[in-house]
Amino acid sequence: MTTIDDYLHRLQRLLHVRGRMRRRLLTECRDHLQDASAQYGPEEAVRRFGTAEDIAASLNTEVAARQAQHATVATVLGVLAVAGSTLALLHSSDTGATAPAGWAIAFFAAAQTAAVCAALATLQAAALRRRHTTAPDVALLCRRNACALLAAGVTLFAAGGAVPGQGSPVLLLAGPVLAAMAGLSVLGTRSIIRGLPAARQLRVRSPLTDLGTLSGLTLPHVQPARLLPPTIVVASVTAFVWDHADHGTLATALTTAGIQAMLVVLGFLILGPALGLRPRRHLT
Structure with a gap:
């Protein structure tokens, strides 16, 4: 096995990207190393290219950032779909039904949590398109998306407990199905950066930072x-x-x-x- 083949083998084991994107990244790395090898030699080409660990971490983060933005769109659509299912459930409730206080509080708390999490995720995803993305940023975006979807599900569950009734199964299930698909997208994104030490960091990120990035204004660091x-x-x-x-x-x-x-x-x-x-x- 040549020096370049050994390097690519190690890089392949460290890459968490799958499918066609994985093959494309490995092909591009091979082409770059072969071109550099013709000029500097295999060992020097590998040294100049960087360690397999650093390159894999960079590629994993780059691909995960793009997928996280797509997952955010799916999350927002999933949250809106669950909201639609919740409204359908409420409109189909028994006439004169009174919601117990506990269920009502759970419903409003979960609904607001879903809205806030989805808003934070949307703002961050839009801002990440304009700046360098790190593994902690991607991990944070995944957590915000996951919290939005979970809170949306709790909202629908609390609404069902608060006001009994009967509704269209299609309308009631459409939201959870779309939310589940969005959840799979979020989990797929999170799996790409798994194992990266930086991804385990709980970063504090103010929404004003993302708002300033999007607006181009210099907002105070609060x-x-x-x-x-x-x-x-x-x-x-x-x-x-x-x-x-x-x-x-x-x-x-x-x-x-x-x-x-x-x-x-x-x-x-x-x-x-x-x-x-x-x-x-x-x-x-």
Whole structure:
């Protein structure tokens, strides 16, 4: 076995990309090494090309970044499809059915979580098209997509527990099916960067960073934890106004605003590390 063949064999074992893309990458690497070998010799060509570990990590990350962007589109479509199935379920509920408080809170918490996670993933995926992507960035995007899909599924489940009724099986299953397909896409992307030490890092990434990248504006560098207080205020005020307009009682609106504030804090504490909004062990 020649020096180049031995190198390509090691590179092939380290690549997590599959199918036609894998064959194309290996062919391009072979062609480059053979051209360099004709000029510098096999050993020098391999040395100049870089270690198999570094090249494989770079190629895995590059391909995973592109697939993560496609998976984000599939995730958003899956979340919207589940939302459609949830609306179909609610519209088919028994007339006069009253949702238990626990199911209602679970429904609204999951629905908001799905929306926030999908928004964070969309913003990050769009920003990654304009900047260099690292393995922790791809891993974070996968986690945000996975959280959005899981929360969407919980939303549909909570709606079914809150308001019993009967609906079209096609409409009720369409959303979960599309969400499951999106989940497979996310898992496929995550498998490409598996084993990379950097992919295990829980990176903190502010949505303002991605917003600044997309807008071209120089936004202040603010840790996501500092965005929590204004988020609580906006969410609570919105919940108060919405509930007061719907029910008309001040006490109920204040209760709803308090529950909303609690949900925002709990969501930040529980899902913050996975979503890249705070470090794992302490707030910043």
